[in-house]
Amino acid sequence: MLNAAMHYQLDYADLSLILALVRGGTLARAAALLRVDVSTVFRAVRRLEAALGQTLFEKSRAGYLPTGLASNLAQQAERAEQALEAARIGVEQGGEVISGTVRLTCTDSVLQGLLLPALTQFMPDYPALSLELTTSNDFANLSRRDADIALRLTRTPPEHLVGRCLGRVSYQVCASTDYAARHAGCELAELAWIAPDDFLPDHPTVVWRRQHLPGVRPSYRCNSMLSVTELVRAGLGVAALPDFLLGSGLQALGPVLTGHDTALWLLTRPDCRALRSVVTLFDELGKQVRLPQG
Template sequence: MTAMTDFKNEQARLDWDDLRIILAVARTGSLNQAALALGSSHPTVFRRVRAIERKLAVTLFERKRSGYVPSTAASDIITVAQQIEEDIHRLELGIAGLDEKPTGSVRLTTTDTLMFQLLPPVLASVQQQLPGIRLEVSTGNSMFLLEKREADIALRAGGTPPYHLIARRVCDIASCIYYPSTWTNMHSSEMAHRPWVMADATLAHLDSARWQAAQGLLEQAVFRCNSLSNVASAANAGMGMAILPCYLGDRAPALKRLGLPMEEFRSTLWILSHPDLRRVRRINACIEKLLPALAAHQQLFEGKLPAA
């Protein structure tokens, strides 16, 4: 009798592959998306979920219009699986931190505006100083989750960074209103009657976008897009006025400033990383080289250089 009980307990045990599948389905709510995340297929994930349910004699997911929803019985399993995943992640980071030399890939996430002109020579300088490093750069205006290892380092402009990340301040970032240099010298009172180029609704969270909306300038927009670097290009082509960071606007040869940089749009440039990466030598080496290389452009970031 005892042997039979032990056999049943053995059969009901979950391994890490089981937990990974349960987590993937719970997070995505879809067998297809879970299969993509796991590098598997829909039929395989379906069979595995059914096999785990038979092994545990419980229903783990309920099929609803919104997708696969974890059952009450799955809640404890998911909590434990998340904890194990975090422990494995910390272990991997700790092992990675034992590198003797700053070699390997470093994943950097930043914005398209920074990559437009300013960052390429900065990154070239970093790579020359650290020839064993391979830089992998992703651009986008949303914050990548550093704690999920979607990136190792983030360069971001903003206010106070998330408390759970290590933040290194580089300098301030100033922004100004610009207009095409082919126009006659302008006064601020003319803004409401001139064409504008501006970010679209995907960037409505920006201080400059909120200011434009509050000033009733949206109706004056003749061009909108989801990229500030493209807004800068459109303004430089003479399509209209724009609010741009000074490191973009002051380098555009066909743009003029309208007044001084505006305090409403001032932000800060940060280098962000996760605390678990503090021991990883290649990450620290990159940050140590990035800081002075970016700080060398402080006058441009803060709008204190003559415009082009």
Template sequence: MLAQTQYRLSAADLEVVLAMARTGTLAAAGERLGVDASTVFRAVQRIERGLGQRLFARSRTGYLANELALSLAERAEQVEAALESARTVVNAAPDQVSGTVRITTTDTILVGLVAPALQALHAVHPNLAYDLRASNELASLTRRDADIAVRATRRPPQHLVGKHLGSIRVGLYAGQGSGMTLADVEAGRTPWLAIDDAIPDHPSVAWRKRHFPKAMPTYFLNSLQIVAEMVAMGMGVGILPLLMGRACPDLMLLRDLHDANQSELWLLTHPESRHLRRVAVVYGHLAQTLRLP
């Protein structure tokens, strides 16, 4: 048993808990924090002793955050976002920020979330320009192929820093005027539009193969945005993020797939890039404004 004391958590403590929750190992957390693994180990022990309870379950593969640790990590992310916002205010005054910020994301997230946020930022910083790259591949932030990434992933690369934006829920959609129903899908009377080869680990692929193992897609595509447009045309059914469905009146939700393995959306940057003025402004704005429906 750990002794219960009146312990006052510090911002540094929250930073340690967040790094451990994100990475799951002492070495990776130390890399994020700029210290060695033994320093992180001692910090975790000190915090747990102070709180009087465990934060992580130890195993051969690493450290698994428990409910309390996840709750503390969530609050640490809020502190992190507030700091980024404060840096943005400082960096933005008194002069206008200028330069080009390279952002990599998927076409779905770009159209549904990132573009509207950048449109609002342009009114405040009209001298900023954006190099937007829509791809299913994560550009290397380490090689500076991009400054900021907005990506769906369950475990972001350990050498990056970022903010967890929430879970991407998906649903089964048909075209609004197509006449297709869930009964038609279950009876195998509708064509499927799928992205198996382009994004094989997407929740839609696993869900369809689990619930409709005999269904053979009629159309294979490499873009969810194109899947959405073709579904809206009435060419078949497809599994799409709810954020896309809600933005398109020509799509009809047949079923909210609560049982699909949801992707987690992350806003990511390199530790050295986020302090560049132009990157800090854009990162801070996205951290404050990007919200999943």
């Protein structure tokens, strides 16, 4: 069996077969992806495992579960698939194209308020470029190499990362138009407050509230600023919100929280600057992410 594996040469059809079964999870779904019948997939998998002398999939009640070898080969197949698609696009467009997968991380509020509008402006120009988006508040995504680019709200980005400051972000205490009308004349301390929970203990809005309204205990705590904003929009109370999330249905109850602003940083690792896909996305985000003008 080992000699057979040493002499067998994997080809693109083999990788396509493995990728289809990893994606589909069952013979039927893999057959549909490959546009063949189920028996063809079954026989092809058996032949390939025999040729390699190794098991690629374990049969279970849930379907076909890939072994470590099959998972690794599926990743290689995806890269080959992307390279082939980039080549096709290059032929169609008559020139070189930017291809590959870039991993980008940001908070859900930045994704909703700033990143999505930017992506709609330029991503259609890069059909061979794929994005993997994750939402978190942790710089460790970049440090652990779990991401290539980060959009982060901070005054002091980590020194081991490189990037640029895209602008200042300010905060204002806001309420829904209806809530503001129903509580006209009330002091801020008398209102129902909505705030981030302990996942952001040093958030500028938390620091401001502790300094100026030390007696206030929030009626609602959320694990993201986007959730805080949606609760305010629903009329459940008030909160200090970033300027890029203010929109229809929200009303400012006072001026900008002086001295409690932050900044939006576009960051990457030094080693990523050698990757054209990362550099291209980084430059486009630097041009297209637009903060409100204060």
